Amino acid sequence: MRRTVRVVGVALAAALAAGCGAEFDSPSELRSLRVLAVKKDRPYARPGDTVRLQMALDDASAKDGRRVNVTWFSGCENPPGDLYAGCFLELASAPPGDLAGLFRLGEGLTFDFPISPEILSDRPPPLNPRQPPFGTAFVFFAACAGEVRLEPVDPKSPAFPIGCYTPEGKRVGAEGFVAGYTQVFVYDGYVNRNPRITGIQIDGQRVEPECIGEACIPLLEQELGLVSTVPGAGDAGAPDGGAPDGGATDGGAPGAPAPSDPCDPVGFGCFNVCTKEDPDACPDHSVEVVVDPTSVDPNGPLEAIEDRKILEQMWVKYYVDSGKLLESTRLLNDAAEGWNEEADAKLLTPQEPGLFHLWAVAQDNRGGADFVRVRLKAR
């Protein structure tokens, strides 16, 4: 007990005593192929449910004609330690080239996969009797500007056993290949809604977004040259009926056309191009996502202690493919303190004229997500 007390204090001191780090490019600047979010229609699923995943993706090289493929791998449930790396053990036993024998595969920005009905009964109940039983299902994905291949698996190596190759057989690096995972928690009786984005503001004024949530999928498919393999993908609502996402619908008309030119007429999405040599000295504008505060759920499976309420932790990340962003990760809702009113980022106007995009991705700590994209212009 005393040692645990000391460890927490030491961790704090180490953080306070940290020295200087390097200045890298901000993750908010979209300069390559990037996966921004994976939205689930059921952030908390029930045994036997089918969950729809939809990916928000951005490729800075798409305008140059590069084509990106997205591949999904599902079927890993309750891995050892509930860690994603536990899934690799199963992958290691797959016959070479035969992923389909072990995983359910999918392609495109939308992917539906089933949760097994035995996912809760297949694992021992929680050791804390007051904690409800839960299961975890992992889905891996690979966004690849080329062809996805299964690599030889070494059980002793932590390397991810999926690679991305050009048609000529050359390996594609991180600039054109993003692999990752998403996790679905499974409970019997608990609901988790996604954060609900209703709009976006620039300099305090609402601007019309290009798309919100599922409405962005067909737009992205068109831009990236992807064809959806899932019937009904891109439509609002779940394909199988039921009540996905706690029953809430996202704002924004699906497929609604965005303004063709934010500067015609001149609106709050139109900026003068920055003529300063130092991009950090460019004029800044406030950008703030508008999220419905009622979409914050209590953290149902967790217990409150004494008089402390426990809510979802919710945050927003902003991204831009031109210009720069400051304070690009912001708190929306704290588990104890509640809603944070000031969640804006600072957009430094681009030094190059033209159209550019701003994304905002709102997430919570229980797997919920939503996203919005707005088209802007520097003239």
Place this chain on the structure above:
Amino acid sequence: MQPVTPPPRGAARRSLPALVLLAGGVLLPGVARAEPVPAPVPPPAPGEGSPAPESQPGKPVVVMPRQSRFVEAAYPKEAEAAGKEATVVLFLDIDRDGKVTRVAVAEPAGDGFDEAAAAAAAGFEFEPATRDGQKVAVRIPYRYRFTLKTVEVPVPAAAVPQVGNLTGQLRVAGADGPLAAAEVRVTGPDGVETRVVTDADGRFSLEGVTPGAYRVRVEAEGFAPMELGEEVRVGESTDVTYRVAPIVAGTVEIVVTGQRPPREVTRRTIERREMSRVPGTSGDALRSIQSLPGVARPPGLAGLLIVRGSAPQDTQVFVDGANVPNIYHFGGLSSTIPTELLERIDFYPGNFSARYGQVMGGVVDVALREPNTRCTGDFGKPTDKKGCFTGLAQVDLIDTRALVQGPIGGGWTFAVAGRRSWIDSWVGPVLESTGAGVTSAPVYYDYQLIAENRPSPDSRVSVRFIGSDDQLKILVTQPFAEDPAFGGNLTFGSNYYRGQVLYETDLTRSVELTAMLAAGHSGLDFSLGPVAFLVDLYPINQRSELGFKFAPGVRLNLGLDFAFAPYRVFVRGPAPPRPGESDPGPFSTRPLLTQDERDTVFRPAWYAEAELTPTRRARIVPGLRLDYARDTGHEDLSPRLNARYDLLGGRAEETLPEAERRRRTTVKGGVGVFHQPPQFQETDSVFGTPGLRSNRSVHYTLGVEQELSRQVEAGVEGYYKDYSQLVSREPVLGDGFAYGNRGLGSVMGIETLVKYKPDARFFGWAAYTLSRSVRQNSPRSPEYLFQFDQTHNLTVLGSYRLGRGWEIGARFRIISGPLNTPVLSAPSLAALYAADAGAYTPLQGRPFSERLPLFHQLDVRIDKAWQFRDWKLSTYLDVYNSYNNAAVEGVDYNFNYTRQAYQTGLPILPSLGVRGEL
């Protein structure tokens, strides 16, 4: 240093019975009169209890030989005819039977006197000398005076003269050399004061004095005055040895050589002057430990003690035997007990006594000082008066502190101290400028109250109340992009208080009791976003020890070490990662577990230890400790054995004249078993696996200590630690993690230390450690370097008094770089995108397989003091990293781990402080 006083209970050291002139004795020409010179009392063994003026328990009782047969020497005829008189000083070797086995002439007189005296002395017989009741052989000086003036007939031993003698020697504490030309004022029962001055050997003598109680006051330029009470008995010589402390800058220094010999292979003691002057520590005493051999450098300013390749949680800190939960504010800013209240710090890097248990690394035992009520005169000149109030106030860049000490009455003295940080006044705005909302800026305070009394020369009572509180509450509105769950409300509160009572006494001449009882509260309140950790602990610690002196050279210690603590703990968070495991992904994405538990920790322990000194050169300490932990349901038996042997010098030669003593060479070694119970989360029913056994380690140590001069000592020590039953864990299919005692490990190393012990001008040391520490999570898993392994560690430091209140010091360190776990590099993917956190998680290579660049740093400290008539002002400037070296502490990565750069540590960091003392 502590002045030596006579043994407890006022037993005076007795020399040979004096042969006293009878008034009106018959003058017989040529009658040789033998006048024995009282033998100097053998000073205590190095480190043995040199008692304070009020005496300390544990000092051996020595009874000098008493002459039972005198042989009159034949007066050399030619000398007699020439009317010559002389005094011959002899050295007599007296065996355990009281027979004179060897006579040597120490101060010849010539003219046949030497031969005559030697021939007579060879026939002397004595009642043998004893030490703790056992007969011992001794060598004593003996002055044989030949006089023609008065016939002095030796009186039979049965006759009782009506006077006594008071003789003694003054020695310099610490340096242990004689103190010559010191004035000794002796006031007898009739109130008459006699003044004598010590000779070149530091000796003084008053012969033929009226028996009774005497006050002896010692005054010497540059040394602290002393005043003690002695008893002179009829027909006896009371012989005393006093160790006088040198005065350092107006402050009396207490040197710890007065302690009993260590029960451990190695005890490194940091004295008060050292602990407050090590450069780069801003005078923080506990940080000075990090400069000792065998202690690895922690990252930045973290308050971690990494001892001989052990994890930080494997080393415990005690305050006079009571465990302290939080020794640093905010994990490393400042220690919770100010340096001004510390008497000394004893550091045991391994193979420590059976009195310490449930710990595998090292032990730091901090002793609080007695309240200082010594009065000072004008301009800080020390006096021998006590009963005055003293105080100080200090301000530096981090906190302010105050201390008041003084008498209460009835023999009680007190010390009250408090400290409060004021970094909240400038850290708050800094945090707000980064976008954080500050509800409560980081603030800490601590407080101490000590009351002491010595009801008798053999007993001591001390009552303490100490406490500490750290608070921080901010709202992080810009979460970490790499793990956005680390944002939102950050609350950190850590506090404790302890009431403690210490009692030490001699129950009889051969039985000592030391008892300690402490009770209090420890609390921790930490939350960050959805993660929370609450602990409330109400510990009661009891530690008692009985020491029995069964026979000379045999002492048995029996002890009880008892911990009882009701607690409540609430945890909500993911299972924490462990060193050596691959990155589990962002906290944002991991399932949160909860535990809410109320229970009681009950961990009693019993130990027995023998201190055997079969010869004056050897010291063997076997011990056995039995620990029980109710929370794990296991008991641990820990046998230990330590030994030291003086090849040259040491206690065996303490009775020799200064010039004949050789520099001490000691070989030492030890082997012992050490157990450490699992940590709370490792046996918790939700986060861990109940029923785990204790971690186990076997320590092997072998070393040599060499005294190079009075001030300089060197040592080399090799060690090996074998770890087994280490708690480790493996992920389990469908059930989180399973912990087990499958871990293994080992540490081997060599420590070297050359130390210049503090004197009036200088102190310093050079320490080098070569070591290697490895672990395995299970017998089948690969071995990896321990997280804090540091192959090379060289530290050189010193502090020198220039005079006129100036002091300058420096510390230079060159140490192997820290270890890093690399991420995979091309062509492998470096990281996966954890979509639910919007951040990447690295794919890592072998744990701690990459060594970062070498660390080196120079810290400089300058002190200046002004002594005014009634008070003293002092300032210091302590510059950490004075040449602004960009030391590499870690590796930074870009968002997707495709680029990396070194993360550097703290830049040049000056710290300034001002203090006023009354």
